[in-house]
Amino acid sequence: MKNEKTQSTIGLDIGTSRIVAASRVNQDEKVQAQLNAFVAIPYSRLTENSLKREHVPHAVSDGQLVIFGDESARMADLLGREIRRPMTRGILNAGEPESLPQIKEIIATVLGDSDKGSKICFSVPAPPLGVEDNLTYHDATIRQILDQLGYKDVRSINEGVAVIYSELEDSNYTGIGISCGGGLCNVALSYMSVPVLSFSLAKGGDFIDSSAASVTGELINRVRLTKEEGFHFNGHFTDKIQQAIAVYYDDMIQSIVQGLKDAFASSRNVPKFGRPVPLVLSGGGVLPEGFREKFEKAMATVSLPVPVSEVRMAGNPLETTARGALVAALSE
Ligand SMILES: Nc1ncnc2c1ncn2[C@@H]1O[C@H](COP(=O)(O)OP(=O)(O)O)[C@@H](O)[C@H]1O
Numbered sequence: 001m002k003n004e005k006t007q008s009t010i011g012l013d014i015g016t017s018r019i020v021a022a023s024r025v026n027q028d029e030k031v032q033a034q035l036n037a038f039v040a041i042p043y044s045r046l047t048e049n050s051l052k053r054e055h056v057p058h059a060v061s062d063g064q065l066v067i068f069g070d071e072s073a074r075m076a077d078l079l080g081r082e083i084r085r086p087m088t089r090g091i092l093n094a095g096e097p098e099s100l101p102q103i104k105e106i107i108a109t110v111l112g113d114s115d116k117g118s119k120i121c122f123s124v125p126a127p128p129l130g131v132e133d134n135l136t137y138h139d140a141t142i143r144q145i146l147d148q149l150g151y152k153d154v155r156s157i158n159e160g161v162a163v164i165y166s167e168l169e170d171s172n173y174t175g176i177g178i179s180c181g182g183g184l185c186n187v188a189l190s191y192m193s194v195p196v197l198s199f200s201l202a203k204g205g206d207f208i209d210s211s212a213a214s215v216t217g218e219l220i221n222r223v224r225l226t227k228e229e230g231f232h233f234n235g236h237f238t239d240k241i242q243q244a245i246a247v248y249y250d251d252m253i254q255s256i257v258q259g260l261k262d263a264f265a266s267s268r269n270v271p272k273f274g275r276p277v278p279l280v281l282s283g284g285g286v287l288p289e290g291f292r293e294k295f296e297k298a299m300a301t302v303s304l305p306v307p308v309s310e311v312r313m314a315g316n317p318l319e320t321t322a323r324g325a326l327v328a329a330l331s332e
């Protein structure tokens with residue numbers, strides 16, 4: 001029934017690596033994700049027809065076939081090419097307006113045929129520590145894209161806060177939410193759902209991949225695959241790539257913990273919480289086995305004005321931000 005379709009509400013995670021939509025129509029929830037990437041290959045009618053038959057998102061542009069999302073990685077790998085990304089370090093690059101049509105296609109793909117009357121809440125990163133606001137262009141451009149796609153009821157939410165909305169209902173949305181993505185790590189603290197502080201760090205999975213690649217002389221993509229397919233934290237590494245990945249993972253974790261310390265130190269309004277709060281970890285970067293324990297150990301070395309009661313993993317780290325944005329959209 002047409003009537004039922006208009007009940008749709010959507011949480012949208014606009015990440016450097018992946019775009020994820022969590023939608024709810026009546027009581028049914030579903031999640032759609034695509035790589036936030038594209039690749040251009042030479043045009044051929046045959047290839048275009050194959051892409052159509054397989055329902056692969058694509059467009060014809062300047063005599064080339066542009067392939068979007070998950071399939072772009074497979075195709076790029078096959079042809080020995082690099083994928084291209086509309087975003088770096090968490091936000092759209094104002095110097096690269098030519099990738100806007102690409103991210104628009106990827107967003108349209110994850111939104112599918114959802115009703116244009118849907119309420120949408122999308123995630124935006126926090127500015128880095130010490131930076132006032134570098135997000136105006138990014139926020140406004142994503143709104144513009146959603147508007148062009150026909151969605152008129154749109155708002156945004158801080159990514160770390162979305163993590164808290166998704167995972168910390170049991171502590172009444174009081175605690176620390178962290179998302180470790182490709183471009184950035186995002187951190188937020190809230191008290192009874194009210195954001196108290198947030199910041200981002202330009203050290204995420206991409207930083208680990210490129211740093212480990214440069215010291216080992218390996219290709220970035222090779223390092224990323226090694227990291228995603230078999231990396232875990234345990235004592236000693238015989239493999240040089242694994243060892244380098246561990247070094248930069250340590251660096252990332254130390255930077256987050258130090259960032260928390262600095263954020264509290266420079267914040268004028270840290271309330272007396274009265275009790276320790278939970279900290280929740282999400283994002284693709286937290287997936288390696290042993291990450292939680294490693295993070296917990298690093299947290300034990302600092303003392304924060306708001307003590308942490310436990311370090312826990314999000315239920316589904318790759319969907320946390322989108323699900324939290326959905327909670328925000330539903331609560332409007
Ligand atoms: N199984 C895994 N183990 C380790 N890292 C992973 C794994 N899966 C994804 N990642 C890394 O997580 C990052 C992407 O996380 P994601 O939350 O999807 O990012 P973003 O918020 O940037 O879109 C990438 O750096 C990717 O290499």
Ligand SMILES: [Mg+2]
Binds near residue numbers: 283
């Ligand atoms: Mg993310």
